[in-house]
Amino acid sequence: MNRPIRIMAIGCLVMFLALMVNANYVQFLNADELNARNDNRRVLNAEFSRERGPILVANDSVARSDPSDDEFEYQRTYTQPELYAHLTGYYSYIYGARDLEQSENGVLSGSDPRLFVNRVIDLVGSEQPTGGSVLLTIDPRAQRAAYEGLTNLAGNTTGAAVALDPNTGEILAMVSVPGYDPNRLASHDPDEAEKAWQNLNDDPGQPLRDRSREEIYPPGSTFKLVTAAAALSNGYEPDTMVNGSAALTFKGISYTLRNQSGDSCGAERITLTQALAVSCNVAFGDIGRDLGEAALRDQADAFGFGDSDVIRDLPAAVSQFTAPDADPLDEPQTSLSAIGQFDVAASPLQMAMVAAGIANNGTVMRPYVVSEVRGPDLDVLEATSPERLHEAVSSDVAAELTQMMETVVTDGTAGSAAIPGVPVAAKTGTAQSSAERKPYAWFVSFAPADNPQVAVAVFVQDATGVARTDVSGGGLAGPIAKAMMESVISR
Amino acid sequence: MSALGAGFVPRKRRGAELYLVVLALAVGLGAYVGVGLGVSGDVPADVYTFGGGLALLALLTHAVVRWLAPYADPVLLPLVIALNGLGLAMIYRIDFGLADRGQSVGPFAGPQLTWTAIGVAGFVAVLFIVRDHRRLQTYTYTFGLVAIVLLLLPLLPVLGVEVNGARIWVSLGPLSFQPGEIAKLCLVIFFAGYLVVKREPLALAGRRFIGIDLPRGRDLGPILVAWLLSLGVLVFQRDLGSSLLFFGLFLVLLYVATERAGWLVVGGLLFAAGAYFSYLTFDHVQLRVQGWLDPFSDTDDYFQIIQGQYGMAHGGLLGRGLGQGDPVMTPYSYSDFIAASLGEELGLAGLMAIIVVYALVVERGLRTALVCRDTFGKLVATGLAVSFALQVFVVVGGVTRLIPLTGLTTPFLSYGGSSLVANWAIIALLMRISDQTRRPAPEVRPLESDDATQVVRMR
Numbered sequence: 001m002n003r004p005i006r007i008m009a010i011g012c013l014v015m016f017l018a019l020m021v022n023a024n025y026v027q028f029l030n031a032d033e034l035n036a037r038n039d040n041r042r043v044l045n046a047e048f049s050r051e052r053g054p055i056l057v058a059n060d061s062v063a064r065s066d067p068s069d070d071e072f073e074y075q076r077t078y079t080q081p082e083l084y085a086h087l088t089g090y091y092s093y094i095y096g097a098r099d100l101e102q103s104e105n106g107v108l109s110g111s112d113p114r115l116f117v118n119r120v121i122d123l124v125g126s127e128q129p130t131g132g133s134v135l136l137t138i139d140p141r142a143q144r145a146a147y148e149g150l151t152n153l154a155g156n157t158t159g160a161a162v163a164l165d166p167n168t169g170e171i172l173a174m175v176s177v178p179g180y181d182p183n184r185l186a187s188h189d190p191d192e193a194e195k196a197w198q199n200l201n202d203d204p205g206q207p208l209r210d211r212s213r214e215e216i217y218p219p220g221s222t223f224k225l226v227t228a229a230a231a232l233s234n235g236y237e238p239d240t241m242v243n244g245s246a247a248l249t250f251k252g253i254s255y256t257l258r259n260q261s262g263d264s265c266g267a268e269r270i271t272l273t274q275a276l277a278v279s280c281n282v283a284f285g286d287i288g289r290d291l292g293e294a295a296l297r298d299q300a301d302a303f304g305f306g307d308s309d310v311i312r313d314l315p316a317a318v319s320q321f322t323a324p325d326a327d328p329l330d331e332p333q334t335s336l337s338a339i340g341q342f343d344v345a346a347s348p349l350q351m352a353m354v355a356a357g358i359a360n361n362g363t364v365m366r367p368y369v370v371s372e373v374r375g376p377d378l379d380v381l382e383a384t385s386p387e388r389l390h391e392a393v394s395s396d397v398a399a400e401l402t403q404m405m406e407t408v409v410t411d412g413t414a415g416s417a418a419i420p421g422v423p424v425a426a427k428t429g430t431a432q433s434s435a436e437r438k439p440y441a442w443f444v445s446f447a448p449a450d451n452p453q454v455a456v457a458v459f460v461q462d463a464t465g466v467a468r469t470d471v472s473g474g475g476l477a478g479p480i481a482k483a484m485m486e487s488v489i490s491r
Numbered sequence: 492m493s494a495l496g497a498g499f500v501p502r503k504r505r506g507a508e509l510y511l512v513v514l515a516l517a518v519g520l521g522a523y524v525g526v527g528l529g530v531s532g533d534v535p536a537d538v539y540t541f542g543g544g545l546a547l548l549a550l551l552t553h554a555v556v557r558w559l560a561p562y563a564d565p566v567l568l569p570l571v572i573a574l575n576g577l578g579l580a581m582i583y584r585i586d587f588g589l590a591d592r593g594q595s596v597g598p599f600a601g602p603q604l605t606w607t608a609i610g611v612a613g614f615v616a617v618l619f620i621v622r623d624h625r626r627l628q629t630y631t632y633t634f635g636l637v638a639i640v641l642l643l644l645p646l647l648p649v650l651g652v653e654v655n656g657a658r659i660w661v662s663l664g665p666l667s668f669q670p671g672e673i674a675k676l677c678l679v680i681f682f683a684g685y686l687v688v689k690r691e692p693l694a695l696a697g698r699r700f701i702g703i704d705l706p707r708g709r710d711l712g713p714i715l716v717a718w719l720l721s722l723g724v725l726v727f728q729r730d731l732g733s734s735l736l737f738f739g740l741f742l743v744l745l746y747v748a749t750e751r752a753g754w755l756v757v758g759g760l761l762f763a764a765g766a767y768f769s770y771l772t773f774d775h776v777q778l779r780v781q782g783w784l785d786p787f788s789d790t791d792d793y794f795q796i797i798q799g800q801y802g803m804a805h806g807g808l809l810g811r812g813l814g815q816g817d818p819v820m821t822p823y824s825y826s827d828f829i830a831a832s833l834g835e836e837l838g839l840a841g842l843m844a845i846i847v848v849y850a851l852v853v854e855r856g857l858r859t860a861l862v863c864r865d866t867f868g869k870l871v872a873t874g875l876a877v878s879f880a881l882q883v884f885v886v887v888g889g890v891t892r893l894i895p896l897t898g899l900t901t902p903f904l905s906y907g908g909s910s911l912v913a914n915w916a917i918i919a920l921l922m923r924i925s926d927q928t929r930r931p932a933p934e935v936r937p938l939e940s941d942d943a944t945q946v947v948r949m950r
Contacts (some may be wrong), residue, residue, distance in 0.1 A: 002861055004747040005873055008859045012880040016850040019884060020843055022893040026803045027839035034804035039797075040791060042805040042817045 006487025034286035036394045038096070045199040048093060050165065053108045053131030053376065054190020055100055057138045063088045063101065063132075076186040079440045082179035083147050084373050085134065086210040087314075087369065089259040095194050096160040099210070100134065100369070103313055107373050112371060114381045133371040134380065137170035139163070142454070143486040146175040149480030150460070159207055159460040159477075160212035160348040163484050165445060166356035166455045168386040169365030171311075172488055174349070204250035213316040216345035217459065221473070223300075223340025224442045225354055228404065230277055230299035231287050232397040236272055240405055243286040244270035248335060250289075255332045257285045260430075265394075273404045277412030281339050281427065293329045296338055302392040303354045304364055309391065311349065312368040319346035340431060352457035355444045357390070358405070359425070359452035364390045401434075406449050414445065416478030419486055423449035426481070428473030438462055443477030447485040454488040456481045504565040505557050512553050513571035516546055519576015520781055522813060526584040529814025529836075535583075544604060545576055548611045559618040560926035567855050567925070570848050571903055571918050573912075575610075575846070578904035579603055580813070581825075581833055588819035599825050599906045610915035617919035624924050628867045630914040631684025638677035641670035642720075646727055657898055658728045671724075671733045672900070672913035675740075676920070682741055683870035686748035690714070690866075694749035714754070717741040717760045725769055731776065732885050732897035738762060740878045747873050795822045799831035799890055803842075810838025825906045827898060830890045830937050848885065849874075849902070850916075853880040859925040868924045875917050884895040886923035 026034070035043050049072050054061035058483040062084045068075035076085065076091045089099025097105055106112035110131040118132075148162035153159075156178070163173035180459035200208050209215055232238070244265040248257040258281065259265060265357035275283035288296060297305075300321040304310045308318045322329065336342040349367065357364035366389040373382045393401070405425030408414045414426035429442030441463075446455035458477035520542045527535035535541070549572045556563055556651055583600035590597070621627065626635070643649035652660040652667065659669050682769070686693070691711050719735045720739035742758035769776045778792065786793035798821035805816060818824045818832035825832070834842040856876025882899055889896035899913045900910035 001747055001750055001869060004750050005857060005860050005869070008743055008747060008873060008877055009854070012857070012877065013850070015880060015884040016846055016853075017892060019846050019887050019891070021837055022888070023803070023842050023846070026800060026891055027807055027834060027842070031804040031807055034800055037787075037801075038803075040801045042801050042820060045817055046805070046811075090738070159511075223638065296530050308730050 003478075007446065028364065032383045032440055034135055037206065044093065045072075047109045048074070050074070050110060051130040051376075052091070053075060053110070053133040053374075055084075055104075055108070056133055056135045056282075057084070057143070058140050060140070061133075062136075063091075063182075066148070070188050072188055074206050075188065076450050078186070080180045081181040081183050083143060083175075083282065084138075085179040085182050087138065087174060087178045087214065087283070088182060090185040092185040092197075093188065094190055095185055095197055099170060099314060100136075103315075104134045104370065104373075107134055112373075112374070115375060116373055118377075120353040120368065121458045126161075130376040132376055133374045133378065134370055135374060137165075137172065137371040138174070138367055138369065139172040139488055142173035142484050143175060145483040145487040146173045146458075146480065147177070147179075148173060148459045149483050150177045152155055153460065153463045153476065156205060157210065157460065157463045159458070159463075159483060161212075161458045161480060162212050162349045162352040163488065164352050164356045164365075164367055166359035166452045167365070169356070169367045169389070170371065170386075171367050171369045172454060173484060174212050174369070176209070176211040178203075178205045178207040195427055211348065213311060213314065213347050216317050216319050216347050216350075217440055218338045218344060218431040219346045219351055220440060221281075221340055222351055222354070222427050222429035222430035222442045222457075223344055223346070224276060224279065224284045224429075224486050225299050225358065225427050225444065226303060227284050227288055227291075229358070229393045229397060229401060230291050230295050231301075232387050232400055233393055234295055236287070238273045238400050239271045241269040242272055242275050242280075242283045244268055244275065244280060248282045248285045248289075250331050250335075253330070253332055257282060257332065257335055273407050276404045276427070277407045279413055284339045285335035288335045289331050291338075293322075293334050293337070296334070299392075300344075300348065301363075303357050304350055304389060305346065310367065311354065312366055312384070312387070316349060317347050319350040320344070340429060347369055348459040350457075351442065351444050352455055353389075353461070354392075355425075355446045355457060356391040356425075356452075356455035358398050358401045359446040360398075361394040361395040362391060363388055364392050391415070403451055405445075409445075413474045414471075414478060415441070416474045417443065417445050417482040417485070419447060419482060419489070422485075422489060424482075424485065425449040425452075426478070428455045428478065430472050441476040442473045443481045444483065447489060456484050460486070467474065492806075495675075501562060501929055503561045503949075505553075508556070508559070508565035508568060511566065512538055512549055512572055515569040515857040516549050516576065516686065518573045519580060522580035523583060525798060525813040526580055526862050527814075529812050529890045530587045531814075541583075541600075541604065545579065545607075547623035547718055548578075548608060552611055552614060552858050553730065554614045555618060559615075559622075560922050563922035563926035564855050564859060567599055567918055567922055569912070570852050570855070573897065574845070574848055574903035575607055578829065578901075578906075579607065579834070581829060581836075582906050584836070585819055585825040585832060587814065588817070588824075590638060590805075590848055592819055594819075597825070598826070602905050602908070603911075606911045609908065610911040613912050614915040614919040617916050618923060621920070621923050624871060624920065624927060625865055625866055625927070627680050627871070628684045628687065631681055631688075634677040634684070635681035636833075638674045638681055641674035641677065643723065645671045655825075657730045657735065658695040659730050668909035669907070670909070671730065672909040673916075674806065675733075675736065676875075676913055677877060678737060679744075679871060679874035682744045683703075683867055683874055684778075685713075686870055687867045694751055697855070706749075706751060706757060711757070714741070714745065714761065718765065721800070722765055722769075725765075725773075729775060730898065731769075731779065731895075732882075732889075732899035733896065734898065735885060736878060736881050736921050738765075739881050740874060743804065743877045744870055744874050745934055748753065748870055779895040779897065783889075783892060795828065796890075796892060796896055798822070800830050800892060802835035803840075803891065804833045806835035806838045806888045808839050810836050810841055812836060826900065827886070828890050829904045829906070834891070845904075846883075849880075849887075853877075855925075859921055859928060863924055863928045868927065872921060872924045875921055879914075879917065 052065040052286035054064040066077045089101040091097045091101040108131045142163045150159050160176040167462045187193045244267050305319045311321050343367050345409045366387040372380050409426050413428040424447040426445030431440040441460040443458045447450045458481045460476045534723035582603050588597040591757035645658050652662045654660050719732045745754045782793040784794050786796045813836050816835040818835050821828045853876050860869045886899040886901050888894040900907050902914045
């Protein structure tokens, strides 16, 4: 009876081999998938008990892991919580991670492939792996200027401000107000974190939303920069005479487009430069009708509208020229779109990119916020190199637009952003999208106009205590943009 | 000597065993110290008492083998000492985790060491009392009766206790144990003794079907009884694993005794029918199958299997290291799911090594069966080895989601007294048969008419 015993031995061998193959499947082949499941507390616990790398701005850690004596070894701490909340995001045991804490999790937690060598060294030394650090492109003074400018307007101001280096796409400042305190969400006390989460979600000011890039709003007259760019690229010159009258009528349609003031823009015929300086609705409505929907859309897209992936390290809302899947525009709709109304909607980041594209000889650089990825020992693993996103306009058109925008500061609506001794190019906007709501105040600018170092977009959604009639891009948003530009130029 | 052929020099190989026992101790004690270093950064304070206790037990078994079974297989003992030591260290580690989470169960390491001592005492007792395994054959039906009684015990009122839906425990005051573990051992002896007598008629061929001789209809009685017995265990005790184990064991021994593959076909069909019937009838079987196919369909119902998978995945290739994972997140991480706990902290490498150790135990058992000269010994050794293999396959396969999960203990690793005692007894019996087989025994005469016993040459 040895033959059946031998066959049984083979049977047992097959069973043990099956166990081993299956163990390989679970622990190796399928492990990444299992580890990535969001109810897997082990991975989270391990990350929480490791030293997570800091997020650095200049020489400061704005997010870092401090030793903790509770159930986890480290407590994530945000040193300037309100100022950087929408950049760092939060790192919560219950609510997961958000913004850079999420998008840079691989580096910060130490599991990124670029940290492989460090992990092997930690393994050999029987050390817990430590995370790498992430250096941001943020200029702390510009960030503070933006934050203080917005919060000083009034107690419950909502809005956002973005500053870009037009030559590289580096994000120098990106602020959304109201901010929030990510420390409370990162608390290891689940009750406290839950309470903070509840409060933030119940807050009518919606502090968790990043208004600088995750939301889009009607850009109002600042969109006339895009229309002007389209015009200059399609045969118009800065001194081309355009319609400066009080009203624009359409054949066969009863709608009439009027200027804000109700009067003409100074004369029946004015130059394109003058039209931009006084933000003449009739002139740009007429130009828009002349150029047509396709030319305007192409120009907007060339600045980054319609692109779902404009910013490299963080998610961003798609700015739009028309609503998705909209029917073709009729003439009044085209004219309204040309002055930044109807369905046109852009994030403040997108409007900063418009200014940056004009400032950078017509080339829009792709915005990014992570400047360097560093190992735990601070050696640089990867430095981000600038990347071209689009050729928005030719350098000639860019130069013409720059001159026109300087006129807006010297002779037009944007005088509030003038910096003594420094040429500034700018455009204001006041978007009235509905009668019930206060108009949005916009301000888009860059400086120095002859050698641009910074491009800015400031957006004030609602400044409590400011009367409806006093809301204007130049008045509310201009001084903030000025402060931001000064902080960068004077460094 | 004639049965073993010329040139066979019986060797005791006890020196090799001692060397391997020391290595096995190093595995267990190393793991124990590793737990201390991993959890608190210090060598555990009781390393001398605990380690001393384990070393004493290991060396005691070795000394007893030298005395009572000097020719026994030298590899079996070190293998199970390594497993037992590793299991103790893991249970010790899980005690820390349970205490950390403030759970009321445990600690388990102390009781497990006591049970190890009791198991070793049982090992010594079996070797001492059973001087010749062939004597056991005279008690064939006694063992059969004992097995039935043991299986019925948990069903009695007062004595029997239901734990987690399975009625397989017996409680006597502070002591509780699973009689099914001992019943397994008794059943092996009963099946073997029974088949030695009945194998001739059972081997008669009936109808021939695609090249396989099916058994005669009138001989189906015993297998039907075994089948119904297994179903009884499933229905009344709701113990899927034992049911499968008992039937598989009988089937394998029937096949080995008769050399008729037809029995495997008949048994396989009966198994399929029983499995299908129980899937249709019992909610808990459906639950197990669903948890195997798609555990993520219900994260509450299949929490345990999901946590086991997460633990193993988190362990990865090399493991988190002893004391550095989260094995206690998995319910019953110290008993049913200890394989997943080991996979988490020792990694794929560690789990594979453990599976190899199990495979070696089975291989040594089957080798003993091959060289054994008497039919009864062959069947007992085969039965013990195969039931061991089946049990490891069913429990480790269930925990790692190769097959549906069924509750069985992981031999020598899981926390649990009855399992430890039963498994130590199994190893004692295997070593007794092996000693009998390898010993120079001039008086041994070849069993008449056992023409199937082959001459095996050993070095």
